Amino acid sequence: MPPFDMAYPYNFEQSGAIFKLLQSFCKLAKITINNALDIFYARQLVTPNLITEDLFKSLMISEGEYFKHVTPNRFSYLLEFTRQTMKVNQFIYGVNTNYYISMENHTGHVLVYIHPPLEWLSENYVFCSLILNPVCILETTLNSKDIHGVVIFVPVSGFYTSVFYVNSLLLTQLQCLYNQSCVNIICDGIHSNRNFAALSQTSRFPNNVTIDFLSKHLFAEFWTQNPDYMGYFKQCQPHSCSYTTNQRRTFVLLMTTVIGLSSTVSVILRFISPFIISFILKRCRPTQQTSSSEDTQQGGKYFFEKIF
Incomplete structure (x- = not known):
């Protein structure tokens, strides 16, 4: 990885933090689901009379659908709160995506200047004004060489760079990681000595969906429900019956x-x-x-x- 004063925020070599952030998102989604399950299991089903099996299954299916609707919203609220907090507090990223830091030696004192960047200009000469568009989005690229040894900038399909890491991650698509040719280009671009195999398509989600879409579904592959009426009956079995x-x-x-x-x-x-x-x-x-x-x-x- 090149030093920060020579690095470009839209270079794929600077996107390691994106994958760490994705890992944190997955852990946070799992914690959100477990907390929601604890709250759900703490609830009690109270009825004046023993309900029928059909009514019991209908109630449980309805509760399950409500759970699947509410739980992702809780995660989305937390995510949006994090995004707004980072935006309002104006955190400074080490890769200079939202601020540009310069130093100057003046009469024996080191002066540090922090400038908000006014514009981005990618290697492909794509202009993005941070004043006109505070959520600038540029396609992430890799530095490579052609057959003549000339440095070229190869866009990495599905990866984008924004001012904030969270936005960059939510815009990202992972279809490149399912393509062996694309994975090989990344390995060559980062000069990796290891060989990586492309991901296999075993998910119910298409490989071209954004991380934002996956996060709204809590990265969950499937939801299962198994209403246990006999368990409910044994738990609520009456001592005697009369009519x-x-x-x-x-x-x-x-x-x-x-x-x-x-x-x-x-x-x-x-x-x-x-x-x-x-x-x-x-x-x-x-x-x-x-x-x-x-x-x-x-x-x-x-x-x-x-x-x-």
Whole structure:
């Protein structure tokens, strides 16, 4: 990488920070999803009655769609807040994209001048005024040589340079990294001693979409939902169930009820009648014996009175 005083902000050799920023975006998206899941799992489903399986699945699918809609918005709000904070605070980048730094030795003192750049002029002589267009965008290029050894500037497909790194990353497309020829051009341009293979197309997203588009989808390849009704039922299983029915009393129903009660009473009496009769007999026998004894005594007394 050339020193900063000789580097161009739109040179691909200065784009290493873009990939580090992309890595940070992926980590932040994962943290956002995990935090949203923690909040979602902390919620409770409260219903007055046990709901049916169809209604349960419908509710869970609706909640899942809401989750997929709200969570990316939270990430977008955070990203926009970061962009505006960097823009308002006017951070100075080391590659002089938003400010130009110069030094001057004056009477033994080093004077440092910080100038906001008024314009950009790319190697392909593309003019971009930072006054007229504060979000200047230039295509990132590579320094290469033709067959005659003349230095040429080769544009890197899908890579762009803006005043702020965040804007540069969001504008970037990664289709070059899926093309082996383009990857070879990059390796030759940065004088790499390693061979890199192009990425394989295994994503559901096209390879020509911007990082901004991917970030709005949280870099998520797919969302899965598996509503577990049995788990819900076991968690909310009632101890007992009861129900009431409203019926109009008819003659047939009344007769059925009377016959049912009569049959029940008959069966009960059949079993308890012997016990009742036995109990009554036991209670009556001592009384009869006592009465007979008293009559005998009174008769004897009357007999003796007659004799004497």
